[in-house]
Amino acid sequence: MTSPSTADLLTTVVDAVVPADDYPSASESGVLDFLQRLREHERPEWGRRINAVVASVDAASWRIAGNGFIGLDQQRQQEVLDGLADDAEFGWFAQLINLAYYGDNARSATPPRSWEMIDWRPGPPGGWPTKLPPVPFHTDGLIGPEQLQSRYDAVVIGSGAGGGAAAQVLAESGRTVLIIEAGDGPETSKLDHDHLRNPRINTGLTPWSGPLGAGHPRTLELGGDRVAVGQSDPRWGNNAFTVGGGTRVYGAQAWRFAPKDFRMASEYGVPDGSALADWPIGYDDLEPYYSEAEWRFGVSGLGSGDPWSGTRTRDYPMPPVSGIGNPAALAAGAQRLGWGTLPVPLLVNSSEHRGRSACLHCAQCVGFACPVEAKGGSHNTAIPAALATGRGFLITNATAERVITDNTGTVTGVALVGDDRSGQWRRQVTAGEVIIAAGATETARLLLLSAHDHEPNGIGNNTDQVGRHLQAHLYAGALGVFEDEIFTLEGPGVSIATCDFRHGNADLVGGGMLANEFVPTPSSTFDYLVSAGVFPPYGPRAKDGMRQWTRRMTRVVGPIQEVTSAESRVRLDPDVRDRYGNPVAALSGALHPSDLRARDFMTERAAEWLTAAGASQVFAAPPGGGGPNGPSTGQHQAGTCRMGTDPKSSVTDPDGRVWGHDNLWVADGSLNVTNGGVNPVLTIFAGALRVADRIAGGVLNG
Structure with a gap:
């Protein structure tokens, strides 16, 4: 008997994972082409891994059925796959095939037939407008290395929430401002549709939001061993490297921290082994800047319903985004339980705001750039405003590799390195003020890289505080399936939350917020349902499960307030180097x-x-966000440059100024002493506005 070819066996196995019925099989849908592209380009090391899984399926077939896998009928093939259900490598392979089947839409203008099968459409109910807005940058402010001036009044490192907000205030105050962004500013069409290279799903492929290409490793200490991880690994702690940072592709939940969030140690004590501490400022210090951020960047919401919220001096500029999705069932369930609910505040326009469109309710929101710029981020608010002054300048694909000091230890500027068509380049610029807002991991790394004779362990690190207290958000959650089609698949999807459990929970430190999840893509839907155990990741049951449950399932999820420790930290690796x-x-x-x-x-x-909302089955399904075998990182990373009142236990003073330096500031989530039980981006915006206001002399709230 002639042995089957490797190609024939691969085709047979992938078609057993996603078999044909009224809709195409995996191979008929182009999944083999997808696998070949992975082998040739993005993940060549997966070729051997895929071959090993396919060989193990055939070996199991001989062992279980007494015949090769190609020679079995569909029922017997499924029995063989059932025998491999607990095999982790087969589970990875089956998941990959299905994610490609439901999500490999990046290379074709024609939607996959799988979307038709589950009645899923990416666009808004009324269709897209005929003309979409361009990326809103003022091209006169975009510069290359040859256009760098020798000096700026201020250099801002990072263009995300913190860097963007700070740059706008400083440019509008009359200063010349250079904004340094390590990524680029791709067209929205690069970031608005690819389901598999999205930062909110773990496919093992690098998100288009970056960082892209080789040369960006980090290392992770696990049980005494150090492992190198790349940006496609969730343990890397990814945050977008692009103009706008994470705000370009985030979900845009715009919560304020509660008054108790600023005094966690006083409220709860300090758990053994933790580094829980109070902020040196309180809610009232930040409240004017919360209000400024909500109006400046555009938040839609309702200023009541959170029992732990602080007082407000100003209502939201827009009412909540309309209650699409499934708020009615969840509202009724919360009422049965006696829980309070409120609409989720979003940096998404419910009506036109400052020249940007209202949300059109497409099904591709979280993890994607918004095609009509209804989702507010620094890329379409603060950065364009800074550049429009004529005093703001943005350089992309440029990395600050160290903060420069003179022979007295005074900060004088920044050393830059980057890549362009001519190759690698290096420049130095001097500055009156340097503001670091590169995200908690990279901000700490830059300070450590900037060691000099007076601070041999890194700028601001004479008491070994830089990089400590790394935290983000561990998530809680559950998935429910319903007998009726309650999920409309119109975005953003997230619409109702309960904040009853942010505090006041017996025997817990803090708590968190729960909300319904953003509208998922088909590939995310598959991932959620399989991860929860609703159906296996292969065979007719998986395909039937997607038909049955896509419009009958929802997740309720939310972040919890972490207590962190001094040993959760960022350091410099002694051996591994970047590009x-x-x-x-x-x-x-x-x-x-x-x-x-x-x-x-x-x-x-x-x-x-x-x-209580009527789900027929409920599955515990925490989305993750950290684990006992590694630090908590990700798009909500914070805490590595804590503000405080004592240089021995903090990196900056209460205004965000690095101890020992009059002109070096931090303006991102690195400052956060604790990270709240809600999404922190509004606090990062507000905190950066406050830092910039201090630098500018109180132009906002002085």
Whole structure:
């Protein structure tokens, strides 16, 4: 008997994972082409891994059925796959095939037939407008290395929420401002549609929001071993490297921290092994800047309903985004439980705001750039405003590799390195003020890279505080399936939340918020349902499950307030270098047991809510966000340059100025002493506005 070819066997196996029925099989849908592209380009090392899985399926077929896999009918093939259901490598392979089947839409103008099968459409109900807005940058402010001036009044490192907000205030105050962005500013069409290279799904492929290409490793300490991880690995702690940073592709939940969030140690004490501490400022110090951020960047919401919220001096500029999705069932469930609810505040326009469109309710929001710029981020608000002054300048694909000091230790400027068509380049610019807003991991790394004779362990690090207290958000959550089609698949999807459990939970430190999840893509829907155990990742049951449950499922999820520790931290790796030859970030630490208890408590509340809302089945399904075998990182990373009143236990003073330096500031989530039980971006915007206001002499709230 002639052995089947490797290609024939691969085709047979992928078609057993996604078999043909009224809709195409995996191979008929182009999944083999997808695998070939992975082998040739993005993940060549997966070729051997895929071959090994296929060989193991055939070996199992001989063992279980006494015949090669190609020679079996569909029923017997499924019996063989059932025998491999607990095999982790087969599970990875089956998941990959299905993610491609439901999500490989990047290379064709024709939607996959799988979308038709589950009645899923990416665009808004009324269709897209005939003309979409361009990326709103003022091209006169975009510069290359040859256009760099020798001096600027201020250099801002990073163009995300913190850097963008700071740059706008400083440029509008009359200063010349250079904004340095390590990524680029791709067209929206690059970031608005690819389901598999999206930062909100773990496919093992690098998100288009960057960083792209080789040369961006980090290392991770696990059980005494150091492992190198790339940006396609969720343990890398990804945050977008692009103009606008994470705000270009985020979900845009715009929560204020509560008054208790600023005094966690006073409220709860300090758990053993944690580094829980109070902020040196309180809610009232930040409230004017919260209001400024909500109006400046555009938040849609309702200023009541959170029992833990602080007072407001100004209402939101726009009412909540209309209650699409499934708020009615969840509202009724919360009422049965006696819980309060409120609309989720979003940096998404519910009506036209400052020249930007209202949300059109497409099905591709979280993880994607908004085609009509209804989702407000620094890329379409603060950065264009800074450049429009004529005093703001933006350079992309440029990395600040160190802060420069003179022989007295005074900060004088920044050293830049980058790539362009002519190759690698290096420049130095001097500055009156340097503001670092590169995200908690890279901000800490830059300070450590900037060691000099007076601070041999890094700028601001004479007391070994830079990089400590790394935190983000561990998530709780549950998934419910309903007998009726309650999910409309119109975005953003997230529309109703309960904040009852942010505080006041017996035997817990803090708590968190729960909300219904953003509208998922088909590939995300598959991932959610399989991860929850609703159906296996292969065969007719998986295909039937997608038909049955796509419009009958929803997730309730939310972040919990972490207590962090001094050992969750960013350091410089002694051996591994980036593409420019600089030491990369080395991440270490773990979640505190208190965090895991809070996650489990909030997961129980999520399941309770779904049950009360009428779900026929409920599955515990925490989305992750950290683990006991590694530090908590990701798009909500914070805490590595804590503000405080004592240089021995903090990196900056209460205004964000690095101790020992009059003109060096931090303006991102690195400052956050704690990270709240809600999304932190509005606090980052507000905090950066406050830092910039201090530099500019009180032009906002002085």
